[in-house]
Amino acid sequence: MKALCWEGVNKVGVENLEDPSIQNAHDIVVKVKYSTSCGSDLHLLTGHVPFMEAGDVLGHEFCGEVVEVGPAVRKHSVGDRVVVASFIGCGSCWYCKHDLWSLCDNTNTNPGHTQLLWGSNPGAVFGYSHALGGFRGSHAEYIRVPFGDMTAFPVPEGVSDLSALFASDAAPTGWMGADLGGVTGGDVVAVWGAGAVGQMAARASQLLGAERVVVIDRFGYRLDMVRERFGVETLDYTATDVGAELREMTAGRGPDVCIEAVGCEAHSPGPQHVYDQVKSKLKLETDRPIAVREAIQACRKGGSVFILGVFTGFVDKFPLGALMNKGLTVRGAQQHGQRYIPMLLDRIAAGELSTEQFATHVLPLEDGQRGYDLFKEKDDDCVRAVFAPNAP
Template identity: 45%
Template sequence: MKAVCWHGRHDVRVDTVDDPVIQDPRDIIIKVTATGICGSDLHLYNGYMPTMQAGDIIGHEPMGEVVEIGSAITKFQKGDKVVVPFTISCGSCFFCERHLFSLCDESNPNADQAAQALGQSPAALFGYSHMLGGFPGGQAEYLRVPYADVGPIKVPDGIDDEQVVFLSDIFPTGYMAAENCGIEAGDTVAVWGCGPVAQFAIQSAWMLGAGRVVAIDRVQERLALAREHGKAETLNFEEIDVYEQLMEMTAGRGPDRCIDAVGAEAHAAGNLGEIVDDVREAAHLPANHPYALSEAIKCCRKGGTVSVPGVYTDTLNNLPMNAIMNKALTIRTGQTHMQHYLEPLLKKILDDNFDPTFVITHRASLDEAPNLYKTFEAREQGCIKVVLKP
């Protein structure tokens, strides 16, 4: 089969690899019909994520048709259309029983590697390094899905792939980011970043009762989408001082809830630290950027909440811990507990007519993926979200 494979920094290729096979009675194999390129995939593309190996199949936003079923599977039949969440979860460990699916104790066969870096291992993820399981990802023609009796969700007949494919990651991720804020009716919510996850966080903030949503970015197409589709007020951080503007907008109090939907590759206008980090990157040295998170912490009102769905791959320097403590901020983070959100968010799509397709700007075949990684990373051609159709 064809698959998008990582071969090093800024080097992804479409290779011919072995087809997946059933390895466990709880496996299924799907024929992938749609899959996304995620902003988190750019951390792989830019060489941030450790324990990647040349030839790894990447991608973690797949859906498709069930073509093979393990002997223990009763939930699905061949021919079913399913969306596969990016987290791999056993369903029965201490954490899964508490619906903390992204913290599964059983799914990562390389838990010892993750524990060395993190203290304990989270769940395995599709296509996202050997430290997090080494499982082949979903930017491929076929995908083996472990623990398939727990992970995927069946899609009713007659639903177009594009309507539901983002249940694999970015819709639940944006929703959990907003939910983690503990939004109260009328709250002002500020969202750093206007990429796909941020767009869904904006939508979700309204769903959860926000009275005002402010979105911050510098890419005009993303700001326009947040403004026109997300009904958010928008700030371009290259044109204004974000802190001063937010203080003016909130009578000096600051936003009640803040969301860092950027993560490791944030930018900051006129920041000396960014120049230093650019030098590090030129030498291929990882540099996780705390600019968006630090600004969110500074801007958040006293006693407020900062939610962090943005992915970080290393330690952060210059994080304002003094502000976190002295302002009594609550910080909530985490990979998304995907299986907890699949049914209710599918219901929003089917019953409440929520249309997730508004973020799609590019549709392509697998063969076009390497060029689209370049386009997406460079924020060219108005690229906000890519859907590949193997």
């Protein structure tokens, strides 16, 4: 089969690999219809995540058709349309049973790396380095899905493949930020980042009852999309003082819930961006927590900050004093997709949630380098580069 592989820093290429097969009784094999780039994939491309090897298949957000099932699979049959959670969950460990699926104890086959970095290991992710399981990714014609009954979900009639695609990761990640961030009726919510995840966090906040939602970014076309599609307010952080604007909107208090959907390579027009770039290049810190700092400073006293963006290690100048003295609740997580995907598919089917608009560029695998370049550089108003591995 053809697969789009990591070949080095900022370099991908199509390789011919052996087709996947059933290795465990609970496996299914999926013929991939669509697989999208994700902001967290850029951390792999840039070498920010140091556990990639040449030839690793990229991609973790996908949908397709079941073509083979293991003998213990009960919920899927050959020919089913499915969307697959990016995190693999066993369904039987303590964490899965408590709906904390990205923390699964049994799927990460290389726990040593993350135990050293973080004190314990999360679950495995498709195509996301050998620190998170070393599983082949979804930018391929076919993919083996372990624990198929727990990790794949049927796509309802009337939901297009492109809409279902973003129920794999972007939609549940964004929804989780609003849900676990504690958004309730009447809240003012601020979201840093207007990519697909940030936009989904904004829409989830609306559906959970937020009175006002403000999305912060620097790319006009992404701010236009979320404003026009969902009717939220927007701020361009390169053109205004975000903290002052948010205080003005909230009678001086600040937002009730702040959701960070940017991650470890955040940008800023101010001197802190240069500071963090220099520190990270000198290996004195691993991540640039610019948006997290801003969210903590902006949040009202007693409010909630949820960190959705991916972070890998250690940061500098973290505003711990503000966090403690303002009485903030700060949470973060990788997405618990299995907790949200069925509900999100129902909302997509009912017209409450639109996702297909994120697929601004649909390309064959052979255009993988171009797709990732468009996505990384935000050229041609690219929100997501989507690959169709089996397109004629």
